[in-house]
Amino acid sequence: MVNIENVRKDFPMLNKRRKRDGKPLIYLDNAATTFKPRQVIEAVLSYYEDFTANVHRGIYELSQEVTNLYEDSREKIAKFIGARKPSEIIFTKNSTEAFNIIAYGLDWKPGDEIVTTVMEHHSNIVPWQIIREKFGVKLKFIDLTDDGSHLNLDMLEELLTERTKLVTLTHVSNVLGTINPVRDVIRKAHEVGALTLIDAAQSVPHMPANVRELECDLLVFSSHKMLGPTGIGVLYMRSGVEEHIQPPFGGGEMIKTVTLEGCTWNDMPWRFEPGTPNAAGVIGLAAAVDYLSELGMDWVRKHEIKLTELAMKRLAEFDKVTVYGPKNTKERGGIISFNVEGVEGHDVALLLDEFENIAVRSGLHCAEPLHRKLGVQSSVRASFYLYNTEEEVNLFCGTLEKIVNSLF
Numbered sequence: 001m002v003n004i005e006n007v008r009k010d011f012p013m014l015n016k017r018r019k020r021d022g023k024p025l026i027y028l029d030n031a032a033t034t035f036k037p038r039q040v041i042e043a044v045l046s047y048y049e050d051f052t053a054n055v056h057r058g059i060y061e062l063s064q065e066v067t068n069l070y071e072d073s074r075e076k077i078a079k080f081i082g083a084r085k086p087s088e089i090i091f092t093k094n095s096t097e098a099f100n101i102i103a104y105g106l107d108w109k110p111g112d113e114i115v116t117t118v119m120e121h122h123s124n125i126v127p128w129q130i131i132r133e134k135f136g137v138k139l140k141f142i143d144l145t146d147d148g149s150h151l152n153l154d155m156l157e158e159l160l161t162e163r164t165k166l167v168t169l170t171h172v173s174n175v176l177g178t179i180n181p182v183r184d185v186i187r188k189a190h191e192v193g194a195l196t197l198i199d200a201a202q203s204v205p206h207m208p209a210n211v212r213e214l215e216c217d218l219l220v221f222s223s224h225k226m227l228g229p230t231g232i233g234v235l236y237m238r239s240g241v242e243e244h245i246q247p248p249f250g251g252g253e254m255i256k257t258v259t260l261e262g263c264t265w266n267d268m269p270w271r272f273e274p275g276t277p278n279a280a281g282v283i284g285l286a287a288a289v290d291y292l293s294e295l296g297m298d299w300v301r302k303h304e305i306k307l308t309e310l311a312m313k314r315l316a317e318f319d320k321v322t323v324y325g326p327k328n329t330k331e332r333g334g335i336i337s338f339n340v341e342g343v344e345g346h347d348v349a350l351l352l353d354e355f356e357n358i359a360v361r362s363g364l365h366c367a368e369p370l371h372r373k374l375g376v377q378s379s380v381r382a383s384f385y386l387y388n389t390e391e392e393v394n395l396f397c398g399t400l401e402k403i404v405n406s407l408f
C-alpha cells in the first residue's frame, strides 16, 4: 500500500509556503513539468560530488565508473519502457530534440508523405512543417471527432498511401487528456510500410507504456515530466530503424574513424549522441525511473484516475465551465483543460493563484492548432501527478466554484 503522505515527504517543493499568507503551494501544472523527489536530486548531486568525469573518454578509474553509471542508467530506462536492448535508447535534450533528430535524419524525397494529427504539441508539428518547406513532402492531419474529444480515425484509411513515410502521433494529448489507440494506428501505418513515431511525453510518466506491446518504431519522452532533471530526454529507436536515419548532428563520440576525407559512424546508440553527454541528467533520470518503478506505474495510473474522476465529477456540476476531452476517465490521462464562459483563461489562472496559491497553466499549451479546432482562444489546464491528493483536487474545484460564483 502506497502512503501518499510518505510520498509527499520525498518532494522538497511540496514544503513551499507562500510568503504573504503561508498558504501551501497546490501544484497542478504537472503536464508542463513535475517536481523532483529527494532521491533524484541526490542522484544528480552525486554526479557532481562523487563522479565528475567525462563519460566514454577516460581510461582512468573515475571515468570508467561514471561511464558504467551512464550505461547502467540506459539499461534501466530501456527496461522501464520494455525496449529489447539498451542500444535502442538514445539520450537527447528533450522530446523536442528527439522529434527533430528524426525530422533531419530521415531521407526525404519530394512527394513523401507524413501523417500526423491536429491534436499534437507544436514539437510534433513544427519540425514536419520545416521538412515540408525544405523537401516538398506532404503533411497530412488526422482531424478530431465532431465532439472534439477524440481523433477521427475513420480518416486514416484515406490518409495512408504507399507514399506515407512516417506516421507520428501523441499517445496522450497534453490538452484533451485523450489516450489515443496508438497501437491500432501503428498497425495500419505498418501495413503501408510507414515508420511510426509516438509522442509519449504525457504517457510514459503516467501509465505503464511498453514499446514492444505498442509495436512502434520510434518513441520520445522527456525526463522533466517524470520526476527527472531538465535537459534530458529519450528517443527510443527500434533496432534496425537506424538504417533509415542519418545522424543529423556530427562531432565527437558519434564516429568510429575520422579522416580528412570522411568518417564512419559509431555503433548504436552513440552515433546519435554527439559531444559530451548530460551524464548528471541521465543518472537523475535513472533515479526517477527507480522511484516510479518502486511505486509501480499501475499505482500511478490508478491514483491519477481517482483524482481525475473526482475533478471531472465536480466540474460537471458547474454550468459555466466547459471541460474538453473524453467524459470517460478511462479514456483520458490526468489532464483536464477547461474554460469558464466569457472569462479569459489567464484571468481564471490568476484568480486560482491569488485565492489559494493554486498553480495551473493557461494559454495554448503549445497546441495552437488544437485550440483553433476547438474554436477557443485559450484554455485553463489542471494536470495531476502521483503526489497530488484528493484534498488538493477538492480545494481546486471549490476555489473554481468561488471564482465562477463571484463573476456571475
Ligand SMILES: Cc1ncc(COP(=O)(O)O)c(C=O)c1O
Pocket (backbone or CB within 6 Å): 031, 032, 094, 095, 096, 097, 121, 123, 124, 170, 172, 173, 174, 199, 201, 202, 222, 366
Ligand atoms: C505531448 C507533448 N509532447 C511534447 C512535448 C515537448 O516536450 P519538451 O518541451 O520536453 O521537449 C510536450 C511538453 O509539454 C508535450 O506535452
